[in-house]
Amino acid sequence: MSLLLGPMVQHIPGRKDLTDHSDAKTLMPKKTVYIPVFAGPVTQAEILVNEGDHVKVGTKLANTKSAFPVPIYSSVSGIYKGTVKRPHNSLKPQLHMVIDLDEIQESQQAFPPLDWHSASHEEMVEFTKNTGIIGQGGAGFPTYVKYQNVEKIDTLVINAVECEPYITADYKCIMDSVETFIHGVRILQKMAEVQTVKIGVKVSHPDLIDYIKQEITRENAAGIEVVGVPDVYPMGAERTLIRTLTKREYDRLPGECGVIVNNAETAILIARAFEKGEALSKKYVTFSGEGLKYPVNVTVPVGMVVSEIIEQLGGYIEKVETLKLIAGGPMMGKAMVSDQISIDRAMNAITVLKNENYEEMTCMRCGRCTAHCPMGLQPVRISNAVKANDAVEMEKRGAMLCIECGLCTYVCPSHIQVTENVRKAKRTLQMKAKRK
Known part of the structure; x- marks a missing residue:
């Protein structure tokens, strides 16, 4: 942590007026949902249903396998078609459970409610x-x-x-x-x-x-x-x-x-x-940004594909060469290479922006990234360690403490991708820890 702490925060134009004054739209897939098994470090699950089974909204589909297991419930009713690997907002293909929707969309109570007033x-x-x-x-x-x-x-x-x-x-x-x-x-x-x-x-x-x-x-x-x-x-x-x-x-x-x-x-x-006794089935998700024709909040089933949601909302803006689709917001979200990702249980936003690239310049040593880091780190030192492939320095500078808020990149007058370099440092240290 830096000995001389700066403001550690920054006012950023919110652009929330694009979506906060209109009602949320309720959307449904035309045919299929792809429910991600992935949740944080969890990539595997014990599947509790068989291919061809009819499931309802609230049917327990799987139990994740991890130190902190959690069940996964169906967000729609229809026929379970098995699993498939698909693009995911983790930036790696992940296992998804596939369900073809029926016309009824029948729900069941996922579990008995609990009287929390008297429960221990x-x-x-x-x-x-x-x-x-x-x-x-x-x-x-x-x-x-x-x-x-x-x-x-x-x-x-x-x-x-x-x-x-x-x-x-x-x-x-x-x-x-x-x-x-x-x-x-x-x-x-x-x-x-x-x-x-x-x-x-x-x-x-x-x-x-x-x-x-x-x-x-x-x-x-x-x-x-x-x-x-x-x-x-x-x-x-x-x-x-x-x-x-x-x-x-x-x-x-x-x-x-x-x-x-x-x-x-x-x-x-x-x-x-x-x-x-309701399980998580639908999500409020903000679809916003200057790259969309009609920014709005939506409520959609977990597993609905982003491309289908955007199509139902009117599509992307036209006459723009390239757009950037981000899972999350523009600061902490991750740029996706495909709009075929599905809405997962923790996703709250899809942001689509015009793709503007700025030429990176030499570091001015202004210290703004350090002054604004909410964790009190020195991001440019970590970034330099990445460029030097110095894992010892990455660890010494506390790369793993970074919350990837993106503020260091935002305030950098040299347009250096500081946050991305710190992410690389974290991946380097994680791989190093796995080899031990």
Whole structure:
């Protein structure tokens, strides 16, 4: 970490006006969904259905194989056709479960609801494990894991900041389901065994702040408060948000300073699971950017192909040589080589931009990347270590701590792809660790 810390944040034009004033559109595939098995490090699963089986919305399809296993449920009803490897937003082909839709679209209760008012902590954690809910902030970490040991936890933070430009999916899903949202926050509050809950929302969304406050008052939800946070990036990063709301720091994980952080949509999914026995089947996803004719939020089944969604929304803009399709937002998202990827359980945005390439210049040694890094790293030193193929220096400079927020690249006056170089450093260190 740098000894001289700068602002560690930056205001970035949000462009959220492209999508936050229109209603979300509900779309369905014409024929097929491809549900990714991949979730974070998980690439394998025990498939629980056979080819030719009829499944419903809510049918358990598989259990992932990992240290933190979670089940996967069907997002549609139809005929299970087996598995296939397809393009994925991880940038590697991944296993997908294929379902051809039927006309009925019949649903079933995925699991019996649980009365969270009377349930014990252990019962709530086990129930959450069986729901298959993973974090909706993008990382896809299984939600139940954060609550297994809450002995040192005293604060729950709900991340409704949505600091990435263009993305408004969290904003829309809360505005559409604020009562469910607060129910989910109360359930997570009990599971965390805390009195203090802070919901972080950008001050640039005063309507959302007021809406949540009204629902907290109506529900008489003790200990829960909504806090307006500065309109800067990356305010939605766990470390930055915790620093702003609690003035605390930690080494590796938020639990070290007594905090659990969950995304806003995660709270909504938790409420629907506990109160209705619903599994994650549909996703709010922001489709935005100057490369689309009609930017808008959509609700779509998990596994719907991005190209089909864009086609139903009116397609790409015309008379542009090249476009850049990003899974996520323009800062932390990853540029895709194909629009044949499917919506997975943790995806919240697809951003399509005009492809503008800037010529990279020599580093000016201005220090802006270091001053703005929310982790207090020296990204240019890591970037230089990559160019020198010096893995020892990469590790020494803390490359693995990088959250890949993209701010170092954004503020670089020389247009150096600093973030991408740090990503390369992380991949180098991961491969080195595997060889040991």
